[in-house]
Amino acid sequence: xxxxxxxxxxxxxxxxxxxxxxxxxxxxxxxxxxxxxxxxxxxxxxxxxxxxxxxxxxxxxxxxxxxxxxxxxxxxxxxxxxxxxxxxxxxxxxxxxxxxxxxxxxxxxxxxxxxxxxxxxxxxxxxxxxxxxxxxxxxxxxxxxxxxxxxxxxxxxxxxxxxxxxxxxxxxxxxxxxxxxxxxxxxxxxxxxxxxxxxxxxxxxxxxxxxxxxxxxxxxxxxxxxxxxxxxxxxxxxxxxxxxxxxxxxxxxxxxxxxxxxxxxxxxxxxxxxxxxxxxxxxxxxxxxxxxxxxxxxxxxxxxxxxxxxxxxxxxxxxxxxxxxxxxxxxxxxxxxxxxxxxxxxxxxxxxxxxxxxxxxxxxxxxxxxxxxxxxxxxxxxxxxxxxxxxxxxxxxxxxxxxxxxxxxxxxxxxxxxxxxxxxxxxxxxxxxxxxxxxxxxxxxxxxxxxxxxxxxxxxxxxxxxxxxxxxxxxxxxxxxxxxxxxxxxxxxxxxxxxxxxxxxxxxxxxxxxxxxxxxxxxxxxxxxxxxxxxxxxxxxxxxxxxxxxxxxxxxxxxxxxxxxxxxxxxxxxxxxxxxxxxxxxxxxxxxxxxxxxxxxxxx
Amino acid sequence: xxxxxxxxxxxxxxxxxxxxxxxxxxxxxxxxxxxxxxxxxxxxxxxxxxxxxxxxxxxxxxxxxxxxxxxxxxxxxxxxxxxxxxxxxxxxxxxxxxxxxxxxxxxxxxxxxxxxxxxxxxxxxxxxxxxxxxxxxxxxxxxxxxxxxxxxxxxxxxxxxxxxxxxxx
Numbered sequence: 001x002x003x004x005x006x007x008x009x010x011x012x013x014x015x016x017x018x019x020x021x022x023x024x025x026x027x028x029x030x031x032x033x034x035x036x037x038x039x040x041x042x043x044x045x046x047x048x049x050x051x052x053x054x055x056x057x058x059x060x061x062x063x064x065x066x067x068x069x070x071x072x073x074x075x076x077x078x079x080x081x082x083x084x085x086x087x088x089x090x091x092x093x094x095x096x097x098x099x100x101x102x103x104x105x106x107x108x109x110x111x112x113x114x115x116x117x118x119x120x121x122x123x124x125x126x127x128x129x130x131x132x133x134x135x136x137x138x139x140x141x142x143x144x145x146x147x148x149x150x151x152x153x154x155x156x157x158x159x160x161x162x163x164x165x166x167x168x169x170x171x172x173x174x175x176x177x178x179x180x181x182x183x184x185x186x187x188x189x190x191x192x193x194x195x196x197x198x199x200x201x202x203x204x205x206x207x208x209x210x211x212x213x214x215x216x217x218x219x220x221x222x223x224x225x226x227x228x229x230x231x232x233x234x235x236x237x238x239x240x241x242x243x244x245x246x247x248x249x250x251x252x253x254x255x256x257x258x259x260x261x262x263x264x265x266x267x268x269x270x271x272x273x274x275x276x277x278x279x280x281x282x283x284x285x286x287x288x289x290x291x292x293x294x295x296x297x298x299x300x301x302x303x304x305x306x307x308x309x310x311x312x313x314x315x316x317x318x319x320x321x322x323x324x325x326x327x328x329x330x331x332x333x334x335x336x337x338x339x340x341x342x343x344x345x346x347x348x349x350x351x352x353x354x355x356x357x358x359x360x361x362x363x364x365x366x367x368x369x370x371x372x373x374x375x376x377x378x379x380x381x382x383x384x385x386x387x388x389x390x391x392x393x394x395x396x397x398x399x400x401x402x403x404x405x406x407x408x409x410x411x412x413x414x415x416x417x418x419x420x421x422x423x424x425x426x427x428x429x430x431x432x433x434x435x436x437x438x439x440x441x442x443x444x445x446x447x448x449x450x451x452x453x454x455x456x457x458x459x460x461x462x463x464x465x466x467x468x469x470x471x472x473x474x475x476x477x478x479x480x481x482x483x484x485x486x487x488x489x490x491x492x493x494x495x496x497x498x499x500x501x502x503x504x505x506x507x508x509x510x511x512x513x514x515x516x517x518x519x520x521x522x523x524x525x526x527x528x529x530x531x532x533x534x535x536x537x538x539x540x541x542x543x544x545x546x547x548x549x550x551x552x553x554x555x556x557x558x559x560x561x562x563x564x565x566x567x568x569x570x571x572x573x574x575x576x577x578x579x580x581x582x583x584x585x586x587x588x589x590x591x592x593x594x595x596x597x598x599x600x601x602x603x604x
Numbered sequence: 605x606x607x608x609x610x611x612x613x614x615x616x617x618x619x620x621x622x623x624x625x626x627x628x629x630x631x632x633x634x635x636x637x638x639x640x641x642x643x644x645x646x647x648x649x650x651x652x653x654x655x656x657x658x659x660x661x662x663x664x665x666x667x668x669x670x671x672x673x674x675x676x677x678x679x680x681x682x683x684x685x686x687x688x689x690x691x692x693x694x695x696x697x698x699x700x701x702x703x704x705x706x707x708x709x710x711x712x713x714x715x716x717x718x719x720x721x722x723x724x725x726x727x728x729x730x731x732x733x734x735x736x737x738x739x740x741x742x743x744x745x746x747x748x749x750x751x752x753x754x755x756x757x758x759x760x761x762x763x764x765x766x767x768x769x770x771x772x773x
Contacts, residue, residue, distance in 0.1 A: 146622065150629050155676040175676060209618060210676045333670035336663060 030200060034162050035064035035193040038126065041169040042070060044201045047097050049073060049088070049469055051081040051462075055101025056141060057128025060193040073469065073498060076490035078105050080462035082112020083488070085123045087463030090449045091424060092470035093246065095122045095177050102128045103141030106187070107148065111456055113183045114152040118453025119267060120244060122181035124172050131191040132160060146187050154182030155210075160189065162197040174205040179212030180331045181244060213330060216347030218355060223343050224302070224326045225359035231300035231324075233380045234260045237283065240267030240452065241305015241329060241349055248272065248445045250353035251304070257360045259377045261384045263291040265306050266437055267452040274441035280384055281393070284312040285588050286434045289391035289600045292588065294384050295320050296595040304328045305349055308338040309453065310590075318593035328352050391600050393438050395582075400556040404577040408432060408507050411558055411576050412439035415477055415505065418562045423477040423503075424449065424467050428460030428484030431513035434584040436479040458487025461504065465491060468500040475503065475566070482508040482532055489541060495571040496546030503565050504547075504573045509580040510535050517583050521598075542573035551575040610639065611665045612691065612761050614769045615654040615672060616680040619645065623677045627654060630675065636660065636668050640693075640758030651679065653769075655760045682769035684761040694733045694757045696721075697743065700750035701728040709749055716742045727752060 032040070038061055042050065049071040054062040065072055075081040078100040085096030096116075100109050106127040116123045130139040146156045155175050157168050165188070172184040228234060236255065242248055248271040255262060255278055262272045263283040272279055281288030283295055295301060301323040306312070313319040319339060326343040327335055335344040345352050395409040412435050415423065425440055426449040427433040433450055442448045449467055451459040464478040485506050495502050507513075515530040542549030548568050552561035552575070565572040585599030617623050624643055631638050639657040646653045658668055665683075672678050684691075701709050706728070713720055713730055716738070722729035730746075732739055736759065743751065763769060 147625070150622075150626060151633050207676060209679045331670075331674070333667065333674055335670075337667060 030198055031196055032199050033060065033064065033194060033196050034165055034188065035060040037162075037165050037197075037199045038169065038188070038193070039064045039068045039070060040199060041166055041201055042097065043068075045095070045169070045173045047095070050097040050099055051075055051084040051088070051466065052099030052126075053078045053081055053101070053105060055105045055128065057102035057130060057190045058099060058105070058126075058193075060190060061099065061126070061128065061188070064193075073465070073494065075462060075465075075494050077488065078108035079112055079458065080465070080488055080491040080494060082109040082123070082125065083115065083456075083459050083462035084466035084469070084491075084494075085125070086112060086116045086119075086121050086459075087426065087449055087466030088470040089116070089121050089123055089466075090119075090243075090463070091446055091467035093446065094470070095124055095173055096466065097124050097126070099126045100128070101141065102130055102145075102190075103143045105141075106143055106145040109185075110148060110152070111454075111458075113149055113185065115451055115454040115456045115459060116183040117152045117154070119240060119451070120181050121183065122176040123183040124169075124176050125183060125185045127185060127187045128193075129158065129187045129189040132189045133191075135189060145185065149185050152183070153185050154180075156185040156187070158187040158189075159192055162192050162195050165192065165197075166199055166201050170202050171205050171207060175207075175210060179210075212348075213332070213346060214348045215351045216345060220343060220345045221352055221355040222359055224328075224345055225356060225362075227300055227324060227326060227343060228258060228260070228302070228360070232376070233298045233383075234258075234300040234302065234377070235294045235298040235323075236260045236262045237265070237295065237301055237303045237306055238262060238268040238271050239265040239304065239306030242268055242271040243305075243445055245305065245330075245349040246445075247305075247349045247353050250349070250357060253357055254353070254360065257357070259381060260302070261294055261381065263287070263294060265309070265312055265452075266450060268306070269437060269448045270442040270445045273443045275443065277385065278381070280388055282437055284309075284594070285314070285590070286438065286584050286586065287312075287588075287594070288388070288393055288438075289586060289597060290384055290387035292586075292594040292597060293387050295323075296593070297383075298323045300324050300326070302326045302328070304353070305330075307334050310338070313339060314588045314590075314592050314594045318595070398555050398579060401554055403553050405579040406552065406555045406558060406576055408435045408509075408576075408578045408582055409439045410555060411505065411507065411578065412436055412479070414558050414562055415479070416440050418559070418566055419475050419477060423447070423475040424471060426450070426460055426464040426467055426476060426478045428478075428480040428487075429455045429457045430481045430484060431509075431517065431582070431584050432479050432481045432484075432507040434514075435507075438584075457484040460484055461488050461491045461495070461502075464502045464504070465495055465498070465500055468495075468502050469498070476501075478502055478504045480504060480506055481513060482506055482510060482535055482538070483512045485538070486536065489545070492542060492545035492547050492571065492573070499570055501569060502571045504542075504571065506538050506573060506575050507578050508535065508538065508575050509578045509582070511580055513582075514584070516581075520581075520583070521587075521589070538573055538575040542571075547571040547573050549573050549575070551577070553577040608659055608661050610685075611658045611660070612684040612689070612759060613656040613658065613669065613672075614682045614684050614761060615656060615678060616646070616682075616770055617652050617654060617675075618677040618679065619650050619652045620677060623652060624654070626675055626677060627656075627672065630671060631656075631668070634667070634671055636664065640756075642758035642760050644760075651770075653760075655684075655758065657759050680770050682763075682772045684763065684769070688765075689761050689763050691735050691759050691761050692733055693736050693739055693759050694731070695739045695743075696755045697730045697732065697746060697751060698753040699728055699730060699746050700726065700752055702726060705749060709746070712742070712745055718742060
């Protein structure tokens with residue numbers, strides 16, 4: 001939690017019941033407009049940057065922003081603002097903030113909010129609303145955004161009383177970042193931002209209906225430890241919850257102590273070193289052979305901060321069929337939602353993993369001689385290692401001089417090499433996303449930023465902007481496709497205007513590649529509307545929008561193209577002409593069993 | 605354990621605009637089967653009590669409870685399924701009652717300890733409160749006379765004894 005600086009005069013009543021802290025004696029020195037209150041509250045929350053787009057209903061708020069000292073990044077579409085706030089939040093672990101006007105401004109945030117909701121990203125979205133007397137009358141640019149975002153926010157508010165505004169903002173930030181994080185929207189009618197009132201920012205939040213769980217049942221943790229001792233073929237399955245709770249070190253420590261092999265969901269990549277011998281890769285539809293087999297053959301599956309999405313489990317009845325399942329999660333509603341769970345460990349991973357480590361360091365446990373490389377798991381480790389070495393992720397290299405047939409997997413590997421594996425990799429959605437997940441060896445947490453749950457094409461570019469703003473000193477590499485990039489390509493202007501050195505690799509196969517792949521496999525190669533033959537010129541597009549543009553058409557030139565991109569200041573778009581009909585493999589058809597993968601080399 | 609049964613939940617929520625939409629929206633988008641939903645004020649002015657009757661197995665009930673529990677406006681959820689509760693529903697029934705059949709309808713009303721709250725030369729309005737099965741039984745008999753209109757509130761429930769739902773564990 002970020003520090004909350006004092007922003008106004010102490011009235012000597014701080015120690016009162018939290019429920020009443022807002023009803024402070026007004027102090028004349030803190031009289032200001034609602035818009036100024038928003039600015040003061042943002043500063044009190046430690047916000048340094050907001051992403052937004054002005055409009056009629058937020059004019060008072062933008063007027064207050066003008067000389068506030070807060071950094072505002074003007075995106076070129078509200079969708080960009082929402083995704084940038086999301087990317088910023090994922091890259092930094094802080095709350096991302098976006099602002100849009102009423103009506104279409106607000107509805108343009110919706111996809112970004114849903115995206116943040118699905119991946120549990122802390123975002124606070126402010127929307128302007130028509131003035132109170134106009135509300136409910138289908139006024140110009142009026143839309144019921146709290147109604148629209150009801151199912152895709154952790155909570156939302158419409159502020160109809162200026163007195164409640166500071167407290168509402170305090171509550172919004174608290175709800176967004178605590179417990180299982182998520183987006184919170186605050187809708188503020190224009191007259192509320194224009195009216196003057198007394199400002200005091202509460203120190204505490206007291207919501208009787210919202211008490212995030214931290215500690216759960218220690219008996220459950222002990223039971224989990226006992227199961228680990230008993231298991232002969234255990235697997236650790238890590239997800240986005242590990243990122244959110246910053247517990248990647250605990251995961252490494254658990255593996256050091258136990259020697260349990262690790263698989264990851266898409267959202268969990270980077271929380272365990274991708275080059276560790278015990279890391280088997282991503283599990284699920286495009287998971288590795290070793291990871292999917294390990295889950296299918298294990299006798300104990302420890303799901304840690306995961307939600308057993310259908311893209312992970314495949315056919316539920318055949319998911320981990322021989323295993324007891326232990327599920328560590330902060331959200332009790334995740335327990336048993338998708339898979340049967342034998343031992344639920346509900347609680348913040350910071351608590352539950354520390355408690356588990358204590359159990360594992362206990363003498364009785366150590367006596368089991370369970371450690372890496374010299375324990376009872378030797379046989380299991382040999383098995384999974386054999387799967388890993390016999391059926392690795394692999395592809396057939398193309399002729400280095402052939403035109404427009406660069407292997408996308410090779411481009412990812414080269415990006416890894418030129419960035420020394422230290423880039424913040426951001427992706428859009430589709431084939432390129434899966435290749436980036438598979439072929440970049442993810443070693444650092446918060447450094448693989450991708451739309452997991454919602455699968456939002458157009459997420460990548462604005463998210464990369466947010467990530468670069470949040471981590472200015474680092475290399476941010478966006479892996480996108482010729483389909484995805486165009487869904488929010490207006491944000492190239494934002495990147496160039498802000499001089500953000502984002503590197504953008506467009507995996508240009510002149511197809512909506514993943515759609516085409518499914519049509520090839522499941523719809524008799526009827527490529528219905530997945531062909532992008534009238535493809536844009538991405539070099540000219542980049543240049544027209546103030547970025548550098550490069551084109552690479554041969555495999556031989558991939559390395560030089562990437563090195564050139566790395567040497568340029570400011571944003572660079574690299575148009576990689578990749579092999580048009582390359583598929584993402586292996587693949588478990590939707591609803592299929594994880595043990596039945598298509599396209600595992602060397603079987604082919 | 606996994607057979608489908610009827611469960612009654614008392615959900616105490618913040619008395620705020622839109623709170624019922626939050627509850628009903630969540631139930632419908634998660635595809636939970638709701639038999640009835642009844643909302644009204646409570647002994648505390650800022651708390652609304654919503655009584656939900658849900659059909660499903662234990663797993664469904666667990667999901668309904670934990671998903672509702674995530675709503676910020678939900679203060680408390682109490683399972684009122686056990687026998688140690690009083691369940692009631694109120695029904696208003698408008699039944700065709702020409703003079704020659706009126707007496708026999710009144711007899712039925714008396715047997716059921718219901719009340720007649722409006723009399724017209726062609727119809728009666730009957731008020732009946734009780735458990736749903738009792739209301740169903742009355743309706744079953746009255747349907748031969750011609751039910752013109754029916755309004756039911758859905759179940760409301762209190763636990764027996766002194767402990768309120770908000771203090772239950």
